[in-house]
Amino acid sequence: MHIKETIMSTSKSSTVPPPVRTAIITGASRGIGRAIALRLAADGFKIAVNYSGNAARAQEVVSAIEAVGGEAVAVRADVSQAADVQRLFATTQGAFGAIGVVVHSAGVMTLAPISPESVETFDRVVETNLRGAFLVLGQAAQKLQAGGRILALSTSVIARAFPEYGPYIAAKAGVEGLVHVLANELRGRDITVNAIAPGPVATELFLKGKTDEQIAQLSKASPLERLGQPEDIARVVSFLVGADGGWVNSQIVRVNGGFA
Template sequence: MKTSIKTAVVTGASRGIGKAIALRLAEDGFAVVVNYAAGQEKAEQVVAQIQQAGGHAIAVQADVADAAAVEQLFTTAKSHFGRVDVVVNSAGIMTNVPIAECSTDQFEQLVRTNLTGAFCVLGSAARHISQGGRIIALSTSVIAKALPSYGPYSATKAAVEALVHVLANELRGLNITVNAVAPGPVATELFFNGKSDELIQQMAKLAPLERLGTPEDISAVVSVLAGPDGGWINSQVIRVNGGMV
């Protein structure tokens, strides 16, 4: 079903922040490609929710760290909808472990999903996105805080920010923007996993607004970057964290 409607590809869109982004972009009028790695049922539920609201969406499985699978993701998006206008790389994993206790296997797993995955998605996005398109990668605000146990995770996301700045320059003259959105602590399954109630409360107090963010707080900023008001924002890291510095 090819369409003249602008199309967004959102990775990691079966749950959490990625799901909120997919739903928000559909609300904004985009046809949405809901990418997932393993959560097919949840991805199809996101598609059904979009379709029930009158939007257009499909679910496409792809491991973001598999370059061939990512290329097929974009090929499928263009085959189905005819175009790709917005790409949001939200797929990611988090492991909280001190640097001295982090095994190379744990670190390489983080690198594979968070960094190699971003590299593959950003590269394919640059090859397939329409002129005037928007590329957005998810980073993290904990980079600036240098919080204990976040070293390996922060390292992967800092590298993603470096890719964003370089890609923005490499796409000079094509009217394509490349930005990163760096959430603070957000109330998602990924954030809560492995944390005590005490630690969760401590992290909720880090920002002057003294609360955890919501997935919708993040999707609202992605909406601006993907929409008509985001055209002059390029090569930026927007820290969406309630004032956590």
């Protein structure tokens, strides 16, 4: 009996507190971000559906959440702009109070070779994918309290180094670096910081500009021989921000079916 009580006491004292049930999902109007927003709403979170341009699609996500009894609000913000990111957090706090989870999913993918002619593409991709992550993660670090969870989206393509993915991989490698550093900067605050690195996922962002042959080839790249689905990624997000994910910190979780 004494041993059992000791084990139970130790377990309780080492448990990271659960996050407040409000989540900001950037890039939530489509693709992986949309799936994450719907999944966390089903888990009981109030959701701030961030979008950059398509208000109608963001409102569709809000309506889908509300249709099943959840609470959500659409918030327009360009994640590469500091004032927009500040407003995103302020609007969410105004609607729902304290924020417990931030999932940074917003991103762009434009392929270009590493050459002087591609520098404008490089700048655009880095501005959204890396500067955006810096701003969103930095704001999350200021706003979240004990038990908070911060997640960023990276990519498993980093390990494959496909031609013309230079700007995208450079930005996402930078995101992974930010995750490790921020986890250390938040030492002692009981806030976890992780990244999820999907493999090829059947989203508009991934499929755009690819031939049927390229898509078929990438579908066979993992041992499971299929493209991932947005829901595959959302399920792992659900775990990491849920009660059982509190001891996972400063990790890059490669959710890719064995792709890399």
